[in-house]
Amino acid sequence: MADAKVIPFDEGERRSRRSSAEAAGGAGEGVDQGSGPGPGESALERGLAFLRRRLAGEYEVDDFGFDRELTDEVLMPLLRPVFERYFRVDVRGIEHVPAEGGALIVANHSGTLPWDGLMTQVAVRERHPAGRRLRLLAADLVFQLPVVNELARKAGHTLACAEDAQELLERGELVGVMPEGFKGIGKPFSERYKLQRFGRGGFVATALRARVPIVPCSIVGAEEIHPMVGNARTVARLLGLPYFPLTPTFPWLGPLGAVPLPTKWTIEFGEPIETGDRPPEAAEDPMLMFQLTDQVRETIQHTLYKLLVGRRSVFF
Amino acid sequence: MGRTVLVTGAGDALGSRLLTRLRRDPGVGRLIAVDRRPPLRRLPGVEFLSTDVRRPTLVAVLAERAVETVVHLDVRDAPPVPGESRSAVKENNVLGTMQLLGACQKVPGLRRLVVRSSTQVYGSPAREPALFGEDSPPRAAAGGGFARDVAEVEGYVRGFARRRPEVAVTVLRFAHLLGPGSDSRMAAYFRLPVLPTVFGYDPRLQLVHEDDALEVLAWAVREPGPGGGVYNVAGDGVLTLSQAARRLGRPTVPVLSPLTPWLGSALRALGISGLSAEQFRSLLDGRVARTRLLRETMGGPLPHTTAETFADFAAVHGGGPLAPERLSRVVGRFEEVVRRG
Secondary structure (H helix, E strand, O other): OHHHHHHHHHHHHHHHHHHHHHHHHHHHHHHHHOOOOOOOOOHHHHHHHHHHHHHHOOOOOOOOOOOHHHHHHHHHHHHHHHHHHHOOOEEEOHHHOOOOOOEEEEEOOOOOOOHHHHHHHHHHHHHOOOOOOEEEEEOHHHHOOOOHHHHHHHOOOEEOOHHHHHHHHHOOOEEEEOOOOHHHHOOOHHHOOOOOOOOOOHHHHHHHHHOOOEEEEEEEOHHHOOOOOEEOHHHHHHHOOOOOEEOOOOOOOHHHHHOOOOOOOEEEEOOOEOOOOOOHHHHHOHHHHHHHHHHHHHHHHHHHHHHHHHOOOOOO | OOEEEEEEOOOOHHHHHHHHHHHOOOOEEEEEEEOOOOOOOOOOOEEEEOOOOOOOHHHHHHHHOOOOEEEEOOOOOOOOOOOOOHHHHHHHHHHHHHHHHHHHHOOOOOOEEEEEEEHHHHOOOOOOOOEEOOOOOOOHHHOOHHHHHHHHHHHHHHHHHHHOOOOEEEEEEEOEEEOOOOOOHHHHHHOOOOEEEEOOOOOEEOEEEHHHHHHHHHHHHOOOOOOOEEEEEOOOOOEEHHHHHHHHOOOEEEEOHHHHHHHHHHHHHOOOOOOOHHHHHHHHOOOEEOOHHHHHHHOOOOOOOHHHHHHHHHHHHOOOOOOHHHHHHHHHHHHHHHHHO
């Protein structure tokens, strides 16, 4: 047993070193391409120029409400320390995310609060050589809550529906979807890393119609950030929420209990499943839909098991 | 001799501008304007009928003058006469359209019908896609207010199109109209010294310049114009409300959303009229419509984008207490202080 533990230990070490080397390279390229400052400009000047543009309203927002500047200058710098230091996310297989054009990233969903989506967004932006921006599809609840809806739109998220997904994919955007939805994010701790049903597989039809590849993505670590040991259904119904989590710390410690546990994360992108060679009418074939949905689901599930076997501990 | 064109709701600024525009059109012979109110200004060569579209006299007018084209602009989001009640506006919008269509059905010579509608027909609940295409089902029926009027009006227009398939029926769903001299509701809102907003919501706004709206209307009236259909009409791009307020230099006051029903009366108490709670809600509901169809049919995007439309408006009505230039000077002074210190 001891031997079995030693091997993944080393492997994990090597992997994380390689990925941090990749990260350094990726970040360097990101700066080169950056739209922002010349080399001589100081942080102060940059900050003030940003402030001026914000105060004057001189920035662009796309049709979905995505505010690139705000995301790059404010939201990403806030999320980056969480990504690098708190969850210490190890990103693997980022080369499977295409450098340009539309693609649909399909990931597992867990953790009670959607930290996994945000971390995937940071992973793609920070670690991808092209610094791509992930447009996440979110539940309608997100767009009903005040403040949250505003931030979600500005961060580039939109409602999880076929129309929006297809529009974004056709515009050549990278779209992220978590087909398990509330079933995945709100599942009890005892069912961790067991993929739930993948909706009706609508995401496959959307990818087929837009003729973009599907990139399976497996996230390990998010399951343990808020171990949900119970679900107060009555409270949830009263508040109009899909679930009301009871964790060892929430709601007993109040807002402090909502702080996620500092688990060690791995996000692995798998090999893309091409859809471009299929005929356009393939999107109308239910058998093919089910088959592709299962293929994606199995890929993610297997990768999750593989990553779990290789994991040293939940926190390191 | 060109065709005879009848324009309803021609009494307001947009209507009289359309009449002026159509008068120059060689394809248009006789112009008849219909409105409940006397016109803002009399135009030479335009026959003005101060009548209600709800009166049965309209059938006689349509038949006697052998009207070939009807432009129905009398679908309004705000009362044309200040102080008119919401139910009167609704009656005019919905019953007025019904009567007009009923009259149109009795006129065999009618060839073309153009109806003004609004992108508000799509509603804007959070459970809807971010972009609406012309084929998106109208969802406003659950809402109420003007959005519902428009949904009902469009329902009657669809019925008319079925009964009279030889008439080219064009429905133009306009985004919020804005222009330098605009008297639209959006313009009234942005002329407020302080802009009330709903706390925690920053709607995406899509605007259409009034000049462009006129061009689109004139295009729809032209023969041989579009073969009918439904078109979203909006400038390219979007602005968020907060962004628009900053470009205008007006401070915003977030109002908690449960309090918005009382906002209208609160403002009236402060001496600011013309912004009811319902109008406020619908102004602050962001919605973005796809304009691909119009672009393809008209052969290009509208001359003004949403941002340019707003800039045109801000050039006249901008310069609030938080004007961008003033703020920029403040930032500059701050920079000096930091550098010296």
